[in-house]
Amino acid sequence: MLVLGAVAATFYYDSKLNRVDAMPSYAGRPADTPGTNWILVGSDSREGLSAEQKDQLATGDSAGARTDTIMLVHIPENGKAMLISIPRDLFVPVPGYGDHKINAAFSFGQAPLLIQTVETVSGIRIDHYAEIGFGGFDSLVDSVGGVNICIDQPLRDPKAGLNLRAGCQDLNGQQALGLVRTRAFPNADLQRVVNQRKFLSALMAKAASPSTLLNPFRLFPFANGAVSTLTVDQGTHIWDIARLGWALRGGPITTTVPTGGPENTADGDALAVGDNTTQFFGLLAADKSIPADLLQDTGSVIG
Numbered sequence: 001m002l003v004l005g006a007v008a009a010t011f012y013y014d015s016k017l018n019r020v021d022a023m024p025s026y027a028g029r030p031a032d033t034p035g036t037n038w039i040l041v042g043s044d045s046r047e048g049l050s051a052e053q054k055d056q057l058a059t060g061d062s063a064g065a066r067t068d069t070i071m072l073v074h075i076p077e078n079g080k081a082m083l084i085s086i087p088r089d090l091f092v093p094v095p096g097y098g099d100h101k102i103n104a105a106f107s108f109g110q111a112p113l114l115i116q117t118v119e120t121v122s123g124i125r126i127d128h129y130a131e132i133g134f135g136g137f138d139s140l141v142d143s144v145g146g147v148n149i150c151i152d153q154p155l156r157d158p159k160a161g162l163n164l165r166a167g168c169q170d171l172n173g174q175q176a177l178g179l180v181r182t183r184a185f186p187n188a189d190l191q192r193v194v195n196q197r198k199f200l201s202a203l204m205a206k207a208a209s210p211s212t213l214l215n216p217f218r219l220f221p222f223a224n225g226a227v228s229t230l231t232v233d234q235g236t237h238i239w240d241i242a243r244l245g246w247a248l249r250g251g252p253i254t255t256t257v258p259t260g261g262p263e264n265t266a267d268g269d270a271l272a273v274g275d276n277t278t279q280f281f282g283l284l285a286a287d288k289s290i291p292a293d294l295l296q297d298t299g300s301v302i303g
Helices: 002-016 051-057 104-122 134-143 173-181 189-207 216-229 238-248 275-285
Strands: 018-020 036-043 067-075 082-085 091-094 098-101 128-132 147-151 155-157 162-164 167-171 230-233 253-256 262-265 268-271
Touching (some): 082 189, 104 128, 104 275, 147 189, 155 173, 173 189, 216 230
Parallel strands (some): 082 253
Antiparallel strands (some): 128 230, 147 167
């Protein structure tokens, strides 16, 4: 009965996933590359949030959906998973639109164009897509009872609804959302993406811990939260999401895509694609280890 119940629950939650036609179809799309590759997108969609929730989460009222958070997860055939931030200001060719910052691809054509842009720049075939909005992130954190995070300085950012003391503390969903949104740092987005990776790793570790997996009062709210707030591509199933979480739970290699440095563009200040960017993506597409000089994981306020 336990086995049948587990199987039934798996297919029930799989049927509840929000799915969109995210995977692009275009001439010259990269063939399958080794390992499993995900694009994770944090959008600023307010869909489903009440006026009270928008005020509580300090989200504002902007319509539509944009993204400032783009992560590539590479799960190799052997070895540790990699959690990689793609800077939103990376200046790249967006198919059909000319050269723009990479997050413009999501604004122009949502998931399919963003994936096509990433694949074109990197040569990496994307296998899965997942997207979460403001309210979904907040709910996931609360469903596991919050996440303990140590920060090395007080953080206050009214624009993100953030007011945290220094030291170790349990963050609820509203506080966690503020932490991953704030860019009130000297290096703005480049520091923010490091905080985002560290928090996501901590959240996955909490979700995969015995305190969650063996506690139905946390496990089922987390599962309900995941299926109701995540948007995935048509070919992704609940067991794929479980494998993703398992791969990220135990300290993945985390980094930001290296760039050629700042450049002035028609879109304003941006980050150029450099030889190091091309080398990084080439090694990743071949499922080879990344040398230390191409890894960038400094600047986080999270200990």
